[in-house]
Amino acid sequence: MPAQGRTGRPRLMTPEQAMRDAIALSEAVRGTTSPNPPVGAVICNTCGVPVGRGATQPPGGPHAEVMALRDAGDRARGGTAYVTLEPCAHHGRTPPCTDALLAVGVRAVHYAVADPSPLAQGGAAVLERAGVTTSAGLLAEDVRRGPLRAWLHYIRTGRPHVTWKYAATLDGRVAAADGTSRWISGEQARAEVHALRTQVDAIVAGTGTVLTDDPQLTARDAEGRPLPRQPLRVVVGTTALPETARVLDDSAETVIVATHDPDKVLAELAERGVVDVLLEGGPTLAGAFAAAGRIDRLLGYLAPALAGAGPAALGDAGVSTVTDMHRWVVEEVTMTGDDVRVSAIPAARQD
Ligand code: AOF
Ligand code: ZN
Numbered sequence: 537m538p539a540q541g542r543t544g545r546p547r548l549m550t551p552e553q554a555m556r557d558a559i560a561l562s563e564a565v566r567g568t569t570s571p572n573p574p575v576g577a578v579i580c581n582t583c584g585v586p587v588g589r590g591a592t593q594p595p596g597g598p599h600a601e602v603m604a605l606r607d608a609g610d611r612a613r614g615g616t617a618y619v620t621l622e623p624c625a626h627h628g629r630t631p632p633c634t635d636a637l638l639a640v641g642v643r644a645v646h647y648a649v650a651d652p653s654p655l656a657q658g659g660a661a662v663l664e665r666a667g668v669t670t671s672a673g674l675l676a677e678d679v680r681r682g683p684l685r686a687w688l689h690y691i692r693t694g695r696p697h698v699t700w701k702y703a704a705t706l707d708g709r710v711a712a713a714d715g716t717s718r719w720i721s722g723e724q725a726r727a728e729v730h731a732l733r734t735q736v737d738a739i740v741a742g743t744g745t746v747l748t749d750d751p752q753l754t755a756r757d758a759e760g761r762p763l764p765r766q767p768l769r770v771v772v773g774t775t776a777l778p779e780t781a782r783v784l785d786d787s788a789e790t791v792i793v794a795t796h797d798p799d800k801v802l803a804e805l806a807e808r809g810v811v812d813v814l815l816e817g818g819p820t821l822a823g824a825f826a827a828a829g830r831i832d833r834l835l836g837y838l839a840p841a842l843a844g845a846g847p848a849a850l851g852d853a854g855v856s857t858v859t860d861m862h863r864w865v866v867e868e869v870t871m872t873g874d875d876v877r878v879s880a881i882p883a884a885r886q887d
Contacts, residue, residue: 557586742820752785824853835878838876
């Protein structure tokens with residue numbers, strides 16, 4: 537049923553509202569679609585009233601457009617589709633979305649970002665040739681930096697996208713001098729990280745962190761109960777782990793990658809269909825990823841506390857002089873509870 541306005545009449549949506557809705561639908565399936573992209577779609581009828589909503593299903597399942605068309609049924613005829621990614625034109629594990637849109641008689645398709653994958657691209661041209669009006673670019677930046685960021689990076693480079701997440705004091709320490717580190721950031725920041733874990737494909741930590749902190753590396757709610765979806769746990773390093781390590785419990789799948797080479801880790805993860813990675817610890821592993829230029833985004837939670845001593849968030853990253861420093865561009869600074877959250881990307885890339 538379309539949303540009802542206060543007058544009882546169905547509520548019209550502007551193109552921007554429809555695309556925002558499609559973005560929200562795609563956000564809700566993040567972490568469940570890899571190696572496919574999380575896409576959202578909204579269909580409005582001839583009057584501009586939303587009549588169908590959908591998002592990409594797990595690999596092999598229907599794409600967003602097909603889900604939205606199913607939801608809309610006949611009401612999609614003559615309507616307009618808003619999709620976060622250009623509809624595919626290929627027979628992959630599922631038939632082309634362009635066929636599905638044409639079959640029901642959709643008149644216009646507005647998508648945010650073009651599909652760069654060699655197999656699936658070209659959907660807009662197919663639709664245009666069949667007489668459908670298409671446009672690209674509506675809220676493209678929001679989509680590129682948001683739900684499709686990891687997948688677009690993966691298609692371009694063949695490597696999973698890596699977000700390095702750390703929680704530190706304002707002076708950049710991740711523990712006190714005696715090694716104690718619970719809890720540097722506040723409750724809200726911790727809850728946010730658990731929510732983020734459910735949206736990624738894998739969490740990566742080094743054996744050093746696993747041996748010192750014995751983290752479980754699962755996504756949990758405020759009471760410590762596991763959230764419905766758990767990412768793959770990945771432990772990197774050559775040091776053996778005790779059988780009792782919590783990361784080896786049965787609350788989520790775990791793989792151990794016995795190497796120190798970030799590119800080998802990423803190649804192994806790509807092979808497993810991992811697109812979106814959260815690198816969580818510790819300083820040595822993060823330093824190796826930074827030195828190799830394999831951190832694509834950083835997400836720092838800075839607690840209003842000073843430690844004055846204790847390990848720094850980042851270990852050796854191959855920087856010996858100021859001109860070697862890794863330069864970053866801050867995308868966003870927000871408050872999360874009492875902590876400052878910084879999101880940044882490498883200056884050299886800005887993607
Ligand atoms: C769309 N809508 O919701 C998604 C698309 O193997 P398949 O058949 O599932 O195809 C996967 C490819 O389709 C993927 O690499 C990407 O190019 C595109 N994903 N396309 O029209 C969607 N998820
Ligand atoms: Zn498709």
